[in-house]
Amino acid sequence: MTTAPATPADPAAGSSPAPSGERVLEVDDLHVEFRTREGVAKAINGVSFTLDRGETLAILGESGSGKSVTAQAIMGILDTPPGYVTGGKIVFEGRDLLTLPAKERRATRGAGIAMIFQDALSALNPVFPVGWQIAEMFRVHRGLNRKDAEERAIELMERVRIPAARQRAKAYPHQFSGGMRQRIMIAMAIALDPKVLIADEPTTALDVTVQAQIMDLLHELQEDSGMGLILITHDLGVVAGVAHRIAVMYSGRLVETAPVGPLYADPRHPYSIGLLQSVPRLDQKRDETLPAIGGLPPNLLAIPPGCPFSPRCRFVAPECTQGDPPDLVEVGPGRFAACLRLDAVAAQVRAEGGATGAAAPSSPSLGANGRSNDNDGAGRADGSASESEEGRS
Amino acid sequence: MGKYIVRRLLQMIPVVLGATFLIFAMVFLLPGDPTAGRCGDRPCSPEYVAAFKAEYNLDKPFLVQYALYLGKLLQGDLGTNYYGNTVAHELAIRxxxxxxxxxxxxxxxxxxxxxxxxxxxxxxxxxxxxxxxxxxxxxxxxxxxxxxxxxxxxxxxxxxxxxxxxxxxxxxxxxxxxxxxxxxxxxxxxxxxxxxxxxxxxxxxxxxxxxxxxxxxxxxxxxxxxxxxxxxxxxxxxxxxxxxxxxxxxxxxxxxxxxxxxxxxxxxxxxxxxxxxxxxxxxxxxxxxxxxxxxxxxxxxxxxxxx
Missing domain, CATH: 1.10.3720.10 (MetI-like)
Structure with a gap:
């Protein structure tokens, strides 16, 4: 499998500054499997990508595609057993994390590479105050005493715009609203200025207005610190406004990587095409059925031969169901796709009316448009949210 | 929190009262004669039994006995057992x-x-x-x-x-x-x-x-x-x-x-x-x-x- 080279951000990719080109993370031919009673589930089958300083890479895929497992493998928090990294390299700051001694690897966790999780309520410890939980980063990694560490925690809470941070630091996770809890998660993750932040579906558990606020916050923090951001999501709308580059995952493989603009305008892999066609649009006719990708992702215990997407692919040909899965091939500047029938697919899509119908990245819902308005809205919403919380506590 | 504790303490009153009543009733219903064996091998004389029962209110109806007991209990008196020791003392040493x-x-x-x-x-x-x-x-x-x-x-x-x-x-x-x-x-x-x-x-x-x-x-x-x-x-x-x-x-x-x-x-x-x-x-x-x-x-x- 080829390693997708880092690409400079497409100018159309959003308002983020172009990544500097300084490589912070390189994942090379990563393999992960889960050894279960039913058999070996091959969750990640040769994933390679890179991340530059200041770059946002969105990893897109449906449930079971391996996007969260990829994140956990990078963090080194796979549950072992049953999960095992069986091959590949994860190079961070010039060192392969997979061969580091456990102690050194632990030191990079949280400090070098940090992660925020989908459901902040269960990801935060229910019996410790949030300030304490943030302060723990400074106490464990930096050896700060309790008082100094909690002072730093309050600064961080202010930085992620939690109102009345000093008082709220003593509150417990259940006393916060969902958006505020995710802010606390973020504060904890950025505490030690990590070079890489992995956000595993950070907004999935939140309602739509709060989603926008959280994405804005992440974007702003990234601009301040220049960290690389890996955004794991299945939400095309979340990705559009913030990502520089998108990697589409299917069945534990990358099937297409591209700068965000070209991918939305002209997806090449049949799976990407299907994903974008299934996004509801405002200009769609009411009685029109939303296109969907039929079928289910393959059982990871028994991935079919050939292209893993072939059973669901409407462009499938006999050669797709034999031999090894196709490798990523370059299909344009900084663009790679793993499909045997790229030309035939492109021709057929053109014949059907050309574009997938997916609009330019700025229009599918969130993010890019109206950032300053969002911020104002954030202030108001946060204020009222915390008022209601005061009443509860 | 203070309110909660007060409420819980108040809730204890009916529980304790109910418990005393049940225990008292069960002991009252217990078969057997407390004077048995008090006079050596012979049965106690009717005069002694009468005096004993009068001393411990055993000659009165159950509810009266209970009321008398409760009255003393509310004054903090757990009573005196049949051996002349106060129950409070018996408990305190054990x-x-x-x-x-x-x-x-x-x-x-x-x-x-x-x-x-x-x-x-x-x-x-x-x-x-x-x-x-x-x-x-x-x-x-x-x-x-x-x-x-x-x-x-x-x-x-x-x-x-x-x-x-x-x-x-x-x-x-x-x-x-x-x-x-x-x-x-x-x-x-x-x-x-x-x-x-x-x-x-x-x-x-x-x-x-x-x-x-x-x-x-x-x-x-x-x-x-x-x-x-x-x-x-x-x-x-x-x-x-x-x-x-x-x-x-x-x-x-x-x-x-x-x-x-x-x-x-x-x-x-x-x-x-x-x-x-x-x-x-x-x-x-x-x-x-x-x-x-x-x-x-x-x-x-x-x-x-x-x-």
Whole structure:
């Protein structure tokens, strides 16, 4: 499998500054499997990508595609057993994390590479105050005493715009609203200025207005610190406004990587095409059925031969169901796709009316448009949210 | 919180009153004659029986007896038993022994139970886990009088490590009875700790703790264990309430001069005043310990609010 080279951000990719080109993370031919009673589930089958300083890479895929497992493998928090990294390299700051001694690897966790999780309520410890939980980063990694560490925690809470941070630091996770809890998660993750932040579906558990606020916050923090951001999501709308580059995952493989603009305008892999066609649009006719990708992702215990997407692919040909899965091939500047029938697919899509119908990245819902308005809205919403919380506590 | 405690204390009043009534009724209905055996081999003279019954109000109807008893109880008087000793005195000389016994059992169940549960939970499915699971099952399955008698025979008689009986109620004499008394709770505490820990080790916040770069010891020992112990400590607290009174069998086996033994003897001697007084004390102790446990629960788990 080829390693997708880092690409400079497409100018159309959003308002983020172009990544500097300084490589912070390189994942090379990563393999992960889960050894279960039913058999070996091959969750990640040769994933390679890179991340530059200041770059946002969105990893897109449906449930079971391996996007969260990829994140956990990078963090080194796979549950072992049953999960095992069986091959590949994860190079961070010039060192392969997979061969580091456990102690050194632990030191990079949280400090070098940090992660925020989908459901902040269960990801935060229910019996410790949030300030304490943030302060723990400074106490464990930096050896700060309790008082100094909690002072730093309050600064961080202010930085992620939690109102009345000093008082709220003593509150417990259940006393916060969902958006505020995710802010606390973020504060904890950025505490030690990590070079890489992995956000595993950070907004999935939140309602739509709060989603926008959280994405804005992440974007702003990234601009301040220049960290690389890996955004794991299945939400095309979340990705559009913030990502520089998108990697589409299917069945534990990358099937297409591209700068965000070209991918939305002209997806090449049949799976990407299907994903974008299934996004509801405002200009769609009411009685029109939303296109969907039929079928289910393959059982990871028994991935079919050939292209893993072939059973669901409407462009499938006999050669797709034999031999090894196709490798990523370059299909344009900084663009790679793993499909045997790229030309035939492109021709057929053109014949059907050309574009997938997916609009330019700025229009599918969130993010890019109206950032300053969002911020104002954030202030108001946060204020009222915390008022209601005061009443509860 | 203050309001909550006051409300709980007020709720105790009907519970204690109801308990006194039930206990009094049961003792009243108990067959047997309290004057039996008081006059040597001969039956007591009718004059003596009449005088005895008059002294202890036994000649009056049940409800009148109860009202008279309650009246004295409200003045803090637990009454005088048939041997002329105040029940309060009888309890006061025995409570320290029972308390010592309960504390030994409590320390045993807390230290050994939690330690065994943590080891089993961390090594789930391994030898240590199976050892703890099976040995606790054995302890739970065997009645306490069997464990007590076996322990007395093996550690007291054969090996001679501990005194066989407890005459004066010194700490050393109470160790073996305390371990026997705590054995059942040890098994429950170990299992409860293990189950909670296994469940919490899979929790998302433990994954977060690892992602924060904490050591495995800190992720388990601080983050997972703290959550696991909420219900364990609650259980230990509640079991302390029953240890304070439920030691009748153990106290009998080791002849410990505590409350349990006193209740057993008083029942045998139809000494109703002593039985009622002792049991009311136990009820109050149990209620107070439970209140403390409930308050503690709110302290340990901030999600529980008493407001």
């Amino acid at each position: 409570y320290p022994t029972t308390l010592k016994l309960a504390l030994i059992a409590l320390a045993f169940e807390a230290i050994v139970g939690i330690a065994a549960g943590v080891v089993a939970g961390i090594r789930k499915g391994k030898f240590a886990d199976n050892l703890v699971t099976i040995s606790t099952l054995v302890v739970i399955s065997i009645p306490v009088f069997v464990i007590g008698s076996l322990a007395q025979m093996i550690f007291g008689l054969k090996l001679g490590w501990f005194p066989v009986t407890s005459g004066d109620g010194t700490w050393a004499q109470l160790i073996l009875p305390g371990l026997v008394l705590g054995s059942l709770s040890v098994a429950y505490v170990a299992r409860l700790t293990r189950t909670n820990l296994v469940e919490n080790l899979r929790a998302d916040y433990v994954r977060t703790a690892k992602a924060k770069g904490l050591s495995a010891g800190r992720a388990v020992g601080v983050h997972a264990l703290r959550n696991s112990l909420v219900s364990v400590i609650t259980y230990i607290g509640a079991s302390f309430g029953s240890l304070m009174g439920g030691a009748i069998v153990t106290e009998r086996i080791f002849n410990v001069n505590g409350i349990g033994n006193f209740i057993w003897r008083s029942i045998n001697q139809r000494d109703g005043v002593s039985v009622v007084g002792a049991v009311i004390c136990l009820v109050i102790v149990y209620l107070v310990v439970n209140l403390i446990v409930d308050i503690l629960y709110g302290v340990l788990d901030p999600r529980i609010s008493h407001d």
